[in-house]
Amino acid sequence: MDRLEQAKLLEDMLPENGHPKVHEDAHMDMSSADYYFNSYAHFGIHEEMLRDEIRTESYMRAILDNAPCFSAKAVLDVGCGTGILSIFAARAGARAVYAVDCSKIVDQAREIVRKNGMENVVTVIEGKMEEIELPEKVDIIISEWMGYFLFYESMLDTVIYARDKFLKPGGLLFPNETKLYICGIEDGKYKSYKYDFWHDVYGVDMSHIKNIALTEPLVDIVNPEQVSTDRVELLTVDISTVKKEDLACVSPFRVKSWRTDSCHALVCYFDVTFSAGDNTVYFTTAPQSKSTHWKQTVFYLDESIYMEAGEEISGVLAMRPSKKNPRDLDIAIQYSFDGKHSAARNTLRYRLS
Numbered sequence: 148m149d150r151l152e153q154a155k156l157l158e159d160m161l162p163e164n165g166h167p168k169v170h171e172d173a174h175m176d177m178s179s180a181d182y183y184f185n186s187y188a189h190f191g192i193h194e195e196m197l198r199d200e201i202r203t204e205s206y207m208r209a210i211l212d213n214a215p216c217f218s219a220k221a222v223l224d225v226g227c228g229t230g231i232l233s234i235f236a237a238r239a240g241a242r243a244v245y246a247v248d249c250s251k252i253v254d255q256a257r258e259i260v261r262k263n264g265m266e267n268v269v270t271v272i273e274g275k276m277e278e279i280e281l282p283e284k285v286d287i288i289i290s291e292w293m294g295y296f297l298f299y300e301s302m303l304d305t306v307i308y309a310r311d312k313f314l315k316p317g318g319l320l321f322p323n324e325t326k327l328y329i330c331g332i333e334d335g336k337y338k339s340y341k342y343d344f345w346h347d348v349y350g351v352d353m354s355h356i357k358n359i360a361l362t363e364p365l366v367d368i369v370n371p372e373q374v375s376t377d378r379v380e381l382l383t384v385d386i387s388t389v390k391k392e393d394l395a396c397v398s399p400f401r402v403k404s405w406r407t408d409s410c411h412a413l414v415c416y417f418d419v420t421f422s423a424g425d426n427t428v429y430f431t432t433a434p435q436s437k438s439t440h441w442k443q444t445v446f447y448l449d450e451s452i453y454m455e456a457g458e459e460i461s462g463v464l465a466m467r468p469s470k471k472n473p474r475d476l477d478i479a480i481q482y483s484f485d486g487k488h489s490a491a492r493n494t495l496r497y498r499l500s
């Protein structure tokens with residue numbers, strides 16, 4: 148698909164001013180940027196991230212196992228939170244680490260840096276990455292920017308800004324690549340429990356709420372035994388070259404059932420690679436691996452698709468940051484299935500907010 152075709156498909160699937168009505172009715176405008184930054188001021192959200200061993204240990208190994216890259220270098224930590232990654236970088240021998248965060252967690256980060264005797268190396272800077280200045284360009288950018296479904300509330304646009312403004316030519320990014328995947332799952336029991344509930348609530352028909360609920364992807368841990376298709380890559384993000392415009396995109400997919408079963412939902416998850424140094428570190432948020440705080444993102448279909456082993460659902464996933472609140476994501480999935488027993492095609496729209 149060339150860029151023009153992609154842009155047309157994106158506009159067809161996610162028209163600029165054509166959010167599904169249910170979204171507008173269903174969501175109060177709670178998710179402002181202020182709300183987002185305030186949420187990071189409290190230590191609780193950082194505790195959840197720090198306790199995510201897959202996440203934090205991967206960053207630690209990526210930095211410490213590549214200590215020669217960091218030795219005597221200037222490093223920028225985009226969205227430093229408690230300062231954990233900055234301290235890893237200092238331990239790896241960095242000469243100067245600029246730890247930037249716009250939330251009040253910087254007060255804790257400063258104290259943590261001081262208590263750990265790193266204040267000669269780590270400078271904590273309070274402010275929006277897009278609004279601050281640094282005393283020098285840096286050799287390395289480290290950042291934990293990923294959100295649910297990789298891009299939800301993600302700070303990738305901030306990392307892109309920091310890369311283009313502050314990274315020296317040839318500088319390194321940790322991580323430097325992420326991939327987003329999609330697969331199908333059998334999930335009839337839970338889907339019925341969660342959505343069919345609205346048909347009859349103490350004898351009251353509330354079924355229109357089911358349609359609203361189906362537009363909200365569910366962030367949850369998927370039982371790997373429920374995965375019924377192979378997984379396919381939706382897209383690769385090369386963090387050293389990605390542009391902000393690339394975050395609105397369409398990706399075709401084709402998932403093949405590996406057993407005869409019903410498919411109730413499509414599930415997305417991502418992996419993250421640190422291969423800028425000599426020692427590559429990788430982690431995944433796949434259902435088959437130890438779970439992370441990102442879990443997986445489940446897009447329930449409005450019908451269940453009975454698939455024989457080897458049959459395929461093909462489709463296109465389109466996404467773009469919401470016009471109303473760029474930290475929200477509008478997502479559309481267009482799918483079609485022509486099986487031995489049935490056929491299905493539809494375009495479903497979702498919003499992660």
Ligand SMILES: C[S@@+](CC[C@H](N)C(=O)[O-])C[C@H]1O[C@@H](n2cnc3c(N)ncnc32)[C@H](O)[C@@H]1O
Nearest residue numbers: 187226227228248249250274275276291302305
């Ligand atoms: C996912 S947390 C990661 C915290 C820490 N690096 C860690 O790994 O535990 C992201 C942090 O980025 C900060 N942040 C988000 N957008 C930012 C921006 N534009 N400028 C500065 N900080 C930002 C948030 O306040 C939050 O503390």
